[in-house]
Amino acid sequence: MDGFAKYLVRRLFQFFLVIFLGVSLAFVITKLSPVDPVEQSVSLMTNFGATDPRAVELMREALQELYGLKGSMIEQYLGFWGRVLQGDFGPSLSSFPTPVMSLIVSALPWTVGLLTLALIITWTLGNLLGALAGYYRNNTLLKLSGAAIMALHPVPAYIIGLVLLLAFGFIWPVLPISGGAQMNLQPAFSFDYIRSLILHGTLPALTLVLVGIGSWFISMRSLVSNIVTDDHVVYAELGGVSSSKIFSQYVARNALLPQLTGLALSLGNVFGGAVITEFLFNYPGVGRLLIQGIYRGDYSLVLGVTTMSIVAVAVAVFIIDLIYPLIDPRVRHG
Amino acid sequence: MLDLVKTPVATDDVLKVEGLKAYYQMNYFGVRREVRAVDDVTLTIKRNEIYGIAGESSSGKSSLIKTIAGAITPPLRVVEGSVKFDFGGETLDVYGEPQRMKGARWQNLSYIMQGSMNVLNPVRKVKHAFHDFAFRHMGLSEREFRAKVEQHLKRIGLDPRVLESFPHQLSGGMRQRLTIALATVCEPDFIIADEPTTALDVLVQQDVLALIKDIQQRMGASIIFVTHDMTVHAAISDRIGIVYAGRLVEEGPTLDVFQRPQHPYTAHLIASLPRLGDKTRRSALPGKPPNLADPPSGCRFHPRCPLAIDKCKSGNPPLENRLSGRVACWRAGEVVAA
Amino acid sequence: MFKILRDLLRYNREFAIGFVLTLGIFLFALAHFWAPMPDSAIYLLPPDMPPSAQYWFGTTSRGQDVLWQMSSAIWNTMLFGITVTILSRLLAVAVGMISGYLGGKWDEALMTLNDTMIALPNIPILLLVYFVMRDSMSWPVLAATAALLGWNYDARLIRSVTLSLRTREFTRHAVFAGMSVPQILIRQHLPYVMPVIFFTAMNNLIWAIGLEVTLSVLGFSDINRPTIGGMIYWANQHQAIIAGIWWWIAFPIVAIVLLFLGLFLLAISVNEYIDPRSRLSRMGV
Ligand SMILES: Nc1ncnc2c1ncn2[C@@H]1O[C@H](COP(=O)(O)OP(=O)(O)OP(=O)(O)O)[C@@H](O)[C@H]1O
Ligand code: SF4
Ligand SMILES: [Mg+2]
Numbered sequence: 001m002d003g004f005a006k007y008l009v010r011r012l013f014q015f016f017l018v019i020f021l022g023v024s025l026a027f028v029i030t031k032l033s034p035v036d037p038v039e040q041s042v043s044l045m046t047n048f049g050a051t052d053p054r055a056v057e058l059m060r061e062a063l064q065e066l067y068g069l070k071g072s073m074i075e076q077y078l079g080f081w082g083r084v085l086q087g088d089f090g091p092s093l094s095s096f097p098t099p100v101m102s103l104i105v106s107a108l109p110w111t112v113g114l115l116t117l118a119l120i121i122t123w124t125l126g127n128l129l130g131a132l133a134g135y136y137r138n139n140t141l142l143k144l145s146g147a148a149i150m151a152l153h154p155v156p157a158y159i160i161g162l163v164l165l166l167a168f169g170f171i172w173p174v175l176p177i178s179g180g181a182q183m184n185l186q187p188a189f190s191f192d193y194i195r196s197l198i199l200h201g202t203l204p205a206l207t208l209v210l211v212g213i214g215s216w217f218i219s220m221r222s223l224v225s226n227i228v229t230d231d232h233v234v235y236a237e238l239g240g241v242s243s244s245k246i247f248s249q250y251v252a253r254n255a256l257l258p259q260l261t262g263l264a265l266s267l268g269n270v271f272g273g274a275v276i277t278e279f280l281f282n283y284p285g286v287g288r289l290l291i292q293g294i295y296r297g298d299y300s301l302v303l304g305v306t307t308m309s310i311v312a313v314a315v316a317v318f319i320i321d322l323i324y325p326l327i328d329p330r331v332r333h334g
Numbered sequence: 335m336l337d338l339v340k341t342p343v344a345t346d347d348v349l350k351v352e353g354l355k356a357y358y359q360m361n362y363f364g365v366r367r368e369v370r371a372v373d374d375v376t377l378t379i380k381r382n383e384i385y386g387i388a389g390e391s392s393s394g395k396s397s398l399i400k401t402i403a404g405a406i407t408p409p410l411r412v413v414e415g416s417v418k419f420d421f422g423g424e425t426l427d428v429y430g431e432p433q434r435m436k437g438a439r440w441q442n443l444s445y446i447m448q449g450s451m452n453v454l455n456p457v458r459k460v461k462h463a464f465h466d467f468a469f470r471h472m473g474l475s476e477r478e479f480r481a482k483v484e485q486h487l488k489r490i491g492l493d494p495r496v497l498e499s500f501p502h503q504l505s506g507g508m509r510q511r512l513t514i515a516l517a518t519v520c521e522p523d524f525i526i527a528d529e530p531t532t533a534l535d536v537l538v539q540q541d542v543l544a545l546i547k548d549i550q551q552r553m554g555a556s557i558i559f560v561t562h563d564m565t566v567h568a569a570i571s572d573r574i575g576i577v578y579a580g581r582l583v584e585e586g587p588t589l590d591v592f593q594r595p596q597h598p599y600t601a602h603l604i605a606s607l608p609r610l611g612d613k614t615r616r617s618a619l620p621g622k623p624p625n626l627a628d629p630p631s632g633c634r635f636h637p638r639c640p641l642a643i644d645k646c647k648s649g650n651p652p653l654e655n656r657l658s659g660r661v662a663c664w665r666a667g668e669v670v671a672a
Numbered sequence: 673m674f675k676i677l678r679d680l681l682r683y684n685r686e687f688a689i690g691f692v693l694t695l696g697i698f699l700f701a702l703a704h705f706w707a708p709m710p711d712s713a714i715y716l717l718p719p720d721m722p723p724s725a726q727y728w729f730g731t732t733s734r735g736q737d738v739l740w741q742m743s744s745a746i747w748n749t750m751l752f753g754i755t756v757t758i759l760s761r762l763l764a765v766a767v768g769m770i771s772g773y774l775g776g777k778w779d780e781a782l783m784t785l786n787d788t789m790i791a792l793p794n795i796p797i798l799l800l801v802y803f804v805m806r807d808s809m810s811w812p813v814l815a816a817t818a819a820l821l822g823w824n825y826d827a828r829l830i831r832s833v834t835l836s837l838r839t840r841e842f843t844r845h846a847v848f849a850g851m852s853v854p855q856i857l858i859r860q861h862l863p864y865v866m867p868v869i870f871f872t873a874m875n876n877l878i879w880a881i882g883l884e885v886t887l888s889v890l891g892f893s894d895i896n897r898p899t900i901g902g903m904i905y906w907a908n909q910h911q912a913i914i915a916g917i918w919w920w921i922a923f924p925i926v927a928i929v930l931l932f933l934g935l936f937l938l939a940i941s942v943n944e945y946i947d948p949r950s951r952l953s954r955m956g957v
Contacts, residue, residue, distance in 0.1 A: 017784065018791045025792070026800060033804030040806075150940075154932040156882035158889045159925055162904070166921075170913060218940075229407070235453040238405050239467040240439035249466070254457050265790055272795030276886055290796060291890060294803050306800040313793050329457060329500045 007331055008322075015318040022310035027080050030303060031073070037299040038063045041093055044297050066090045067299060084311070089304030094296040100304035103289060110180050111285035114201060115274050118208035119263075125209070126216025127259055131252045133217070134224025146217065153214025157273040161207040161280040168203060176200050178282040204281045211273050212266075219262060223255040230254075257328045264320040267313050347420060348524055348556045349379040349402070354415035356401040369626045371397035371410070373580040376653065384550060384557045386571030386588070388564060388603065392623055394580040395560045396448050396528050402558065403445040403526045404428040404435055419443065421523050441471045444517040448528040448560075451509050453516075454501040461497035463516060471520045483519060490515045490545055507538040514542065518549050525550070525557045532561060543570050564607050568592060573659075576600045579624045579634040586659020596661040598641050601669040633664065641665045680945060687945075690937025697931050701750060704743035711736075711744035711898045723919055730919035733910040738903075738923055745898040746927060749884055752815055752899070756880035757873050759819030760826075765869060768827040769857050772834025783831070790824045797821065798883070802892045811894055818883055826872035833868055837861050867946045874939035878932060885928060900924050 030037070041063055042056060064070050067090065068079040083089055089100035129149070133142040152160065169177035181187070182196040227233060228251060236250050237243075275287030282288065286305055293301035325331040353376055358369040371394040379385045389395050400406050402417050417428040421442040428435055447453060454463055464483050472479055484494035492511055501509060510530065517525060530546070531539040547570055550557050559571060567574050567588060575585040576599065584597040595601040602619050621638040624630055630637050636646040645664050653662040661667075680687040709716055715735035723730045729738035771782040801817050802809055837843060837860075846856045887893050888901030891909075895902055907913075907920040 014784065014787060014791075018788050021785075021788050022792050025797065029797070029800050030804055034808050035804060035806050037804070150936070151933055154878045154882065154936040155929055156885050158886050158901075158904075159928055162921070163925065166913065231447065231449065231452040232455045234405070234407065235445075235447060235450075236455075236466065238403065238439060238445050238447075240436050241466045245466060249458065249462070250455050254455070257457065268791060268793035271793045275795050275799070276890075279890065290799060294799060294892070299803075302800060302803045306796040309793055309796045314791055317791050330502055 004325055004331065007325060011318065011321040015314055015321075018314040018317070019311055022314065023081065023084055023307055024077075026303065026307045026310065027077055037067060038069060040297055041299055044093070084307055087308075089307075090300045092293075092298055092301045094293065094298040094301065100300050103301065104286060104305060104308055107284060107286045107289045110283060111274060111278065111287060114204055114208070114278070114283065114285060115270065117201070118205045118212070118274075119270060121205070122209045122212040123216055123259075123263060126213040127220045127252075127256065129213075130217040130220025131224045131247070131255060134221040134255075135228060135247050135251055137225070146221070149214050149217045152210055153218065155211075157207060157211045157276045158280060160210050161204070161277050164203050164207055164210075165280065175203050177203060180284040200283075204277045204283050207277045207280075208270070208273055211277075212270060215266070216259065216262075220255060220259060223258060224251055227251050227254055257324075260320065260324055260327065264317045264324075267316050267320075271309060271313055346380050347378050348381050348383075349377075349558070350416075350418045350420070351375055351377045351402060352416050352418075354398075354401060354417060355413040356397060356406065356410055357413050358397075358409045359411055360409045367627055370580050370629060371626055372401055373629075374415070375580075375582050376415075377575060377582060377585065379556055379558060381556055382550075382554050384547070384559055384570055384572045386567040386574040387558065387560045387577055388562060388567055388574055389577035390562060390623055392626070393577045394626065395562070395577050397580075398577065399526055399528050399558060399560050400447075402428070403443070405445055405447070419524060440467050440520050440522065442522050443524045444520065444522045444526070446513055446517045446525070446527040446530050448532075450513040450528075450530065451506055453513055454509065456501055458500070459497070460499055460501065460504075460512060464497070464519065467516060468519050486519050487515055490518075491541070507534055507542075510534055510538075510542060511545070514545065514549075518553070518555075521553045521555070523555055525555055527557060528560045529562075530559075531566060532563070539566075546570065564603055576603065579629055580626055581634060581662065582653060582660075583635070583663065584659065584661045585653075586657070586661075590658045594657065595669060596656055596659070596666045597663045598639050598665075598669050599635050633662075635663075641668060676945070680941060684941045684945070686937045687941035690934045690939075690941060693930055693934030694938060697746060697927065697934060698750070701743055701746035704740060704747050707740045707743060709737070709740065711741060712896065720915075720917055729923045730917070732903075732906065732920050733912065733915070733917060734906060738919055741898050741903055742900070742923060742927055745900045745903055745924070746931065748811075748897055749881055749899045749901070750931075752811055752884045753877045753881040755812070755815040756818045756822060756883075757877045759816060760823040760876055760880075761869055761873055763819065764823035764826040764830055764872065765862075765865065767823065768830025769834045769861060769865065771827070772831040773838055773853065773857055773861070775835070775838065779831070783828070786824050786827050789821070792821075794821045794883075795886070798887065799892065802887070809893065811897065814884075814887065814893055815880075818880055822876055822879060822883075826868075826876065829868050829872060830865055833865050834861055837864055871939070871943050871946055874935065874942060878935050878939065881931070881935075900928050 038060055042060055045059065046056060068076055068083060070076070071079070087101050091097040092100045092103055095103060126149075129142070129145060133139070133146045136142060165177050168175040176182075176196075176199055179200055180197070181193060181200050185193050185196055187193060233246060233250050236246050241250070271287075274285065275290055277283070278285040278287035279291040286309065290302060290305040290309075292298075293305060353374055354372055355370070355374055356372040358367075358371055360367045360369075373394075375398060377385075387395050387399065397410060400410065401412060404417070406412065412429055416430070419426045419428065419438070419442070421438065426434055426438055426442075454460060461480075461483075465479075468483070469476075469479055472482065474482060483497065487494050487496065490511055492508065492515065496504060496508060496512065504512070514527075514530060517527075527546070531542050534542060543566065546557065546559075549555070561567065571588045573586060574588050574591055575582050576591075576597065577583070578599050584591065584595070584600045586596075591600060592604055595604050606619075619638055624634055624637070630647075632648050633639070633642070633646040633651050636642040639646065643664065649664070651662045651664045651666075653660050654666075656666055681691060682688075704711065713736070717727070717731045717735045717737055719731055719733045719735045721727050721731040727737055727739065729742065731737055732741065767782055767786065771779045771786075798814075798817060798821065802814070805813065834857075842860060843856065846860050851859070884893070884899060885901040885904075888895070888899045889904045889908075890901075891905045893899065893902065895905060903924045904921060907917070907924075910917070910920075912918070912920040
């Protein structure tokens with residue numbers, strides 16, 4: 001248990017460090033800006049006509065208060081931590097006076113749902129195909145699908161999504177290309193609503209799957225083709241163990257462990273892909289919220305989403321780290 | 335000339351290797367390389383016999399034994415010759431009948447490979463290995479099988495609780511014993527073992543050797559056994575074969591080979607063994623072991639042989655019967671054992 | 673070097689295809705220096721012309737020639753990618769080699785920092801940087817930011833190579849001979865680290881170009897400087913898809929897919945050439 005305890009302490013330390021550095025980084029970036037967010041917001045608002053200089057001055061005060069931009073740098077920094085810990089980033093400017101946090105909370109299920117589903121499909125399919133391709137090296141079908149997957153792999157999410165959107169939205173318009181569900185349907189456990197959810201989620205999920213599957217496929221295939229030459233596999237083959245058993249218990253099982261670590265490391269990237277995909281398909285998740293926030297100059301929204309996504313990714317990584325020892329006996333038993 | 339070789343009775347031979355050539359053939363970015371690791375080896379092993387193979391590192395011992403076990407993977411390929419076993423009167427051609435060969439594995443024939451510390455799957459408990467390798471051959475119920483495995487482990491000096499461990503929780507010596515247990519649990523007719531004791535310290539090594547000998551006697555199996563350690567051969571082998579640069583250069587009953595080596599290389603191997611009370615330093619063999627991708631012409635030993643004559647450079651000496659064994663040397667028997 | 677290139681071209685199909693694709697695209701991008709009009713000029717040509725003998729890839733709704741826009745765009749995009757790659761290689765090499773060579777506490781600290789940065793999501797951070805910089809965001813600033821986010825995986829790889837060099841005989845000799853740490857690292861170890869740097873550079877280039885495309889597609893870069901993503905951004909602004917100006921979108925997409933494919937093929941074949949393990953699997957053929 002000693003090794004396991006050590007592992008846990010390390011992971012926990014890493015978790016807090018990621019959050020500490022991530023949140024601090026977000027703070028520092030806002031401070032490095034040559035643009036004053038208050039001035040920016042003020043000019044944005046005065047564009048709509050409110051030009052009374054006294055009102056502007058009041059607004060300036062209020063915004064400084066709101067954004068936590070009063071006092072010394074240290075005070076502002078500590079204040080920022082206070083906001084993060086309370087989950088209070090003030091009201092959104094673009095959807096005034098809705099608090100940023102409640103915007104995030106209502107967008108979060110969409111993103112988590114879409115990402116979890118896409119990630120499970122991507123990881124399972126990519127690893128399965130990769131493992132098969134690494135084990136049955138001479139299978140033509142696997143070689144072909146491998147080539148297709150590898151060719152897609154370097155293409156950025158936006159381009160893949162755009163091609164899918166053109167293909168299934170314009171050239172052969174069979175799938176909805178915008179939104180999370182049909183507008184006029186009430187969220188409910190009804191057949192219609194769920195059907196609409198699935199249809200709307202198909203293209204975004206497919207985009208994420210196509211974007212992500214390549215790296216799993218490639219790394220799994222190379223892991224497996226290395227494991228295949230390991231002594232324990234060669235020996236099992238000599239022992240006449242059936243090839244399906246060797247594949248599942250001697251090869252794939254061993255290769256899945258490092259792939260699980262890879263899952264934790266990839267989450268940051270996957271989230272990035274989700275931001276782009278959500279925006280492209282106008283999917284009502286956190287990513288779309290972020291990009292809309294940028295277009296609308298909504299300081300508190302952008303800062304809130306960025307900070308929360310850093311925290312959320314760190315939590316997800318930590319959860320995977322906690323699951324890992326349950327699966328790898330070498331960590332569990334030190 | 336004395337000829338002590340008993341004419342072999344056909345049914346008494348378990349393994350027949352004939353004219354076996356196995357090369358590592360590589361082709362990478364247009365560069366071809368061929369390493370002739372097993373070059374024209376012919377040998378026979380009898381029932382109930384421990385046959386030892388000796389030779390310096392890189393001489394092709396493992397390659398030979400792998401080829402015999404049907405355990406070769408590219409780039410190693412059989413180029414010529416055959417390996418045939420005889421199990422209960424039925425001939426099994428290792429490279430002619432892959433399906434039957436698969437069926438015979440572990441049932442009739444098991445293999446302990448070099449560096450077998452790592453043959454156990456690191457992420458599964460040891461018991462699964464026994465189940466995967468042996469269960470289907472034993473015709474027992476799960477419970478009987480478990481009991482049988484535990485009993486076998488005890489005999490080998492292992493606590494049956496190791497079955498519930500993962501390999502990384504066991505010491506090297508325990509893992510080595512486990513692989514021997516795994517290779518013998520089905521009581522096969524033929525065991526192929528590549529350096530099963532090399533990684534162990536001397537005390538454990540003694541144990542493991544005694545164990546192998548014991549298993550062989552109790553089960554009546556034949557064993558082909560590789561080690562470069564001549565003292566191990568002296569302790570356990572009935573007959574030994576000396577391999578030099580991919581070729582079998584001498585073969586005979588262990589005692590005879592030790593007492594009257596016929597080949598200069600064998601003589602050197604034996605002369606360099608440390609002896610009790612002897613303080614003189616052993617002379618090292620001059621020169622380097624040959625490069626098997628480009629072996630010397632004629633007798634491959636000639637660049638290092640103290641007895642070499644002109645004929646040795648051009649003609650490859652055939653392996654011929656002599657005294658109680660066989661030897662491949664133009665000047666066989668002219669050596670005086672030190 | 674030349675011989676390696678020749679061998680790879682002759683015996684590795686992936687490399688040959690990748691090389692030809694990348695070279696072709698590079699030459700196409702190079703052509704923009706001889707473009708008949710400046711790439712910033714708008715409404716110079718009749719807008720919305722479909723592909724024809726005169727305008728091979730058609731014209732945009734902003735009156736630009738898609739062909740020449742693409743030529744400049746690919747050039748700028750590649751320039752961005754290469755800048756990021758060089759900057760992030762410098763970081764990765766410095767951190768990786770120092771961490772691997774010094775070992776101990778330094779190693780632990782640097783690698784903890786490294787792993788922490790791996791766990792941070794890049795896109796939101798880049799978006800935040802863009803958001804606070806706004807109009808003062810120029811492509812070199814963006815490249816520097818991307819470089820700061822893109823060195824972690826590779827620093828780890830380089831570290832492991834250096835770690836194995838540290839205990840080698842020649843390192844000890846160099847230490848006894850009184851060479852300083854930077855001297856040892858640069859003169860003795862760098863040559864061994866070179867292949868890793870080269871391989872990771874290919875992957876990093878692909879990543880950086882992908883990043884540039886992504887950000888400029890959203891309009892989060894200097895939109896007046898032609899880039900592939902920027903072309904798609906403008907096409908979206910003008911609703912090119914709905915208006916049926918397909919060539920404004922299709923050609924940039926094709927160009928980018930070909931470029932990625934070329935670079936990717938180069939990357940995997942170079943990796944295979946460097947990595948002895950995958951070399952083995954090929955030898956069996
Ligand atoms: N996978 C391989 N690819 C290419 N050549 C190989 C390979 N394995 C072994 N060889 C070469 O084949 C020759 C014989 O090797 P082998 O492993 O059979 O020697 P050995 O007698 O068992 O040595 P040791 O006592 O060190 O185990 C050596 O020259 C070796 O370099
Ligand atoms: S054949 Fe010649 S070279 Fe070879 S061992 Fe005999 S004497 Fe020496
Ligand atoms: Mg060997």
